[in-house]
């Protein structure tokens with residue numbers, strides 16, 4: 001795809017920039033559970049994979065209802081016997097924080113499952129974005145271990161999978177985790193093990209690692225899988241499912257780890273792409289080779305500051321000469337050599353080198369621009385090679401920017417108050433149309449919960465402050481009573497120009513603003 005595309009940019013980053021998103025650290029090491037324990041017998045990785053399957057398993061291919069739509073986040077679904085255990089609540093707590101206007105909860109659930117599989121020994125899984133979050137719970141439909149084989153075949157058929165695919169998908173999921181005593185006391189006895197405090201009987205001996213041991217141990221007769229050799233045969237659903245084709249599929253997996261991995265990669269992708277009728281998923285998202293990130297303008301009096309970073313994918317070489325070349329509004333061609341910031345190893349997957357929009361050495365963390373000239377399009381030169389997305393360049397928008405004259409009007413840390421100054425451009429100086437609306441945007445969740453953007457209009461000032469010929473300043477006062485002291489209040493800048501909404505996608509954090517003159521701390 002062509003940058004910028006805020007939704008694809010955000011999905012691509014969450015999917016690939018492992019070192020930038022704290023949730024990925026919850027998989028390092030793979031036996032980590034929540035954030036601090038590795039002696040519970042449980043793992044975040046297993047929870048996130050089961051979470052995705054249970055979100056999808058409500059799908060009904062007769063009418064296209066259910067599927068991956070984040071509905072497993074609702075207490076109504078979590079309280080059903082088919083969703084026993086606290087794994088879904090645990091998963092939502094972590095992955096919810098990655099959701100926003102561009103990333104649905106369901107997309108975050110899908111990415112969480114992919115991260116878990118890929119980072120814990122599994123194959124690459126194709127990811128498409130664009131899942132849409134349900135506003136209400138789906139009908140029940142997740143298979144349960146005490147159901148008979150015919151019910152399971154019917155259940156997987158409703159979800160869109162053949163009997164052979166059923167065997168495969170269960171074998172692919174049950175390479176991770178196991179069955180816990182607490183929600184399944186009829187399947188699991190107390191294990192009395194200090195390294196397994198939640199009494200989990202695991203599906204295979206490598207329960208935090210993707211591999212075909214679930215099949216080799218089953219075929220060799222050494223399996224301890226509690227759904228195969230459980231003392232209560234009624235709940236031995238894996239035994240009935242794995243054996244339902246005379247062990248043909250399980251034997252092929254035991255004999256061929258590559259076949260197992262490629263089958264799982266295909267079925268996991270299909271599972272995650274099972275979405276309600278009418279939902280249009282994006283193309284498979286692959287990493288952009290050269291990608292600007294966090295590109296933001298702000299106005300500081302007479303200077304238009306540009307901040308941001310550039311990511312060069314699939315390299316451990318952080319010492320290339322990277323220059324930003326840009327076109328401005330007055331016909332100028334400009335360039336600036338970027339500062340080599342770091343190489344992220346993104347372990348265990350593809351590394352990337354990052355360059356900061358700053359001088360070397362970084363005396364500032366921005367590139368100063370003339371506000372009248374501004375910037376329209378970026379290109380990059382990497383060791384002399386032009387990177388311009390096949391000629392179109394990387395378009396930027398400097399028409400409405402944050403002004404650094406913004407400040408806090410109260411020093412209180414609970415009764416927050418600030419004046420946000422926003423600078424729309426002056427169309428008399430720069431050819432173009434004036435914004436008809438300027439507003440602050442707050443990304444949040446409503447009571448459902450669904451992601452919403454709350455807009456706070458900024459009224460046009462009667463006498464706008466004019467810091468330079470190119471921009472005027474509009475101001476708005478906001479005040480927030482913090483009920484949770486850990487909440488971070490932040491806004492982006494939005495505007496409507498010619499009927500089209502634009503956003504700076506900035507995160508202008510209220511408590512980061514300086515105190516206004518005359519306000520004492």
Ligand code: HEM
Pocket residue numbers: 042043046047049050053084085087143144145146152169170172173174176177178179180181183184237241
């Ligand atoms: C007939 C179909 C299935 C049945 C009856 C079944 C049943 C179960 C049960 C009873 C547990 C124990 C849950 C717990 O104690 O927290 C479990 C765990 C798990 N299931 Fe399944 N499952 C089925 C299919 C699948 C599929 C298709 C996947 C994924 C593709 C999957 C992934 C998992 C994972 C990763 C766990 C481990 C969770 C953890 O350790 O926290 N299951 N399953």
